Amino acid sequence: MATTYRTCPASGLQFEAHAEKLMKWNAVVAVLWLLVGGITAIGVIMTRWPAFKLLPPDQFYTILTAHGIDMLLCWIIFFEMAVLYFASSVLLRCRLAAPKWGWVQFWLMVVGSVMTNVAIFQGESSVMFTSYVPMQAAPHFYLGLILFAVGALIGCGVFFGTLVVAKKDKTYTGSIPMVTFGALTAAIIAVFTILTGAGILLPTFLWSVGLIKEIDAQLYRMVWWGLGHSSQQINVSAHVAIWYLIPAIVIGAKPLSEKVSRGAFLMYILFLQLASAHHLLSDPGMSAEWKVLNTSYFMYFAVMASMIHGFTVPGAIEAAQRRKGFTNGLFEWLRKAPWGNPAFSGMFISLVSFGFLGGISGVVLGTEQINMLMHNTFYVPGHFHTTVVTGTTLAFMAVTYLLVPTLFKREMIHPKLCQIQPYLFGIAMSITGLVMMGAGTLGVSRRHWDMAFSGAPFQYEWPGAAYLMMGMTGFFGVITIIGGALWIYLVVGSLLWGKKLEGGAVSDKPTPIPAATPAASASHHGSDHVGVPGTVVLVMALLVSFVLYYFVNWKYLSEVWLLS
């Protein structure tokens, strides 16, 4: 298929025509879903805020279902499709394999996501993101999810195909770049996840139309979480790839060690899926050995991988900054980092919030016995808002500040507001996640319309601190929504009214492979033997917080009733 290549004059990135179009459309639809998710977030947060209680229960549960699916699936996976096309065709400077299949991916996902949303907003499918059987949704709720998943699977196929094309056409030398490697990790995990999803969603769909009589509730939970949690590991791999991407572009950072960082991605592929067993820790029937094996032994290799990225990403930034001469003291490199660049600040806040809040809370939640203290409490959404929102969503927002000028050829409007946005959104979401975890530690349940239990035969009064935490959740949640709305305004506004930028030369031939990569003449070490003492201090702070918080929770556990 004939195609052209455009070389962006500002970044030097090379966009192939088909891939460029697909990236644009997937990204635009992703942002539209984020908008829907953001509007539903208002309903969710203003209802859980005890002082407001905006929606009646039926509408609340409907809106909450939509919020979960539109944010966790629609927004994120559409954006990930754009990331996959970018990491393959742009970074490898090659044509996209089977662009027609790319459009099949796009339209299947559009039709699927709209179908599921129609089912939700018709009001008969308020089954939440987890849609545990035997609670039943309308058939087109499941069918929409299946079409969406098939679309995503095709997107992964196009990505793998593009890697093959690049290899065959020799558009790069040696190994694929780190960022592409991270995207490859995400795509491999996606394939596993989606196949597991098919394993449970197909029978559930058949059950919803009456062709299968019964699905075992426990079996559903077990298989569903192979989809449910693993799908979030696609996000982790994708946003970690973006953590490597942004400092590389903004300050010329390079990985400390290719071997270590790639090894950590590999550990995600090998171990993360098994960690999804931690959703079953409070379920009947799982043996202790099974729980310990899956959630500890295997999960901790995945945790180790995240801890490695938590070191190598800031380490790469520190090494790059030190090479530039910011060598005074432990933290001059950090103080003199480009904090006014929203791509960088967003990426860094994402890294810190994901590591400290999302990572630590995730491990604590996934500890067999401690899980009993938090299972299904508000702690759980607290955890995943710090992993998926300050982790994935904020990283995606950050990379958009780079993509709008290069991919969409528009200058960002309101540069001052762009500077503020990642701080507003990232910090507000981090605080929201933290107070959500606080409320969960006090027992407040998730997915619950009324803390006051109206209509119940008894009364139960939560501790005052729980109400305070829920009020703070509401307050900071609203600020987060404002930060998110600001981002949508800035991005959409820039696409519509931003100053048009030079697109760069278009040619029907790919540009030749760069003769030597910038560091070809440098030493073997990515760090050029630059020490990274500041990063060491940061990761030690992480470790100390981790250890203290972990054992505090064992202390809490030791104070509850005796159980066996």
Add this chain to the structure above:
Amino acid sequence: MSAILPPSERLWWKEPIAKTEWLWIAIAFVWGMIMFVMMIYWHIYGKQNLSNEAYKTTPEAFAAKAEKFIAENTIRKETDQEIPVVKVPAGGDGYLIARLWNWYPILELEKGKEYKIHLSSMDYNHGFSLQPVNINIQVVPGYEHVVKMTPTSTGTFAIVCNEFCGIGHHSMLGRIYVK
């Protein structure tokens, strides 16, 4: 050797790794192992472990056992809904039914005595969340989960449902008395 370019060293897997990186990898590994051992340690020496004693059942079969238990041990009835308050024999079995949208019956326990509490659901997934103690257990239809509990404090405890189970989810509140 930027993250967006192919590694300049073709044989990148043969590069040496810096000492600080090795150190951090070692720390991460050791910490993972400590957390791994901690769970096993708690199984042996800890006093709060969730039982994995569970049986497949049906709503009808479980309800029949629960009704028999209630009929034999009810000591009084409470609220306008006449919910039975059932004294569970010390060391014996107590049954708790989860269904849209209540916990049935009210259990009465004694501090320091051990009980075998059987949990199951008649319809959807529910969540047993004991407050303010904060013990949370999933209750799944078709499965009977037997948990040995020893209350360590007296008072009136609430059972909040913390798994979404439909429109009346927020009104699903049960009770346990500990004398």
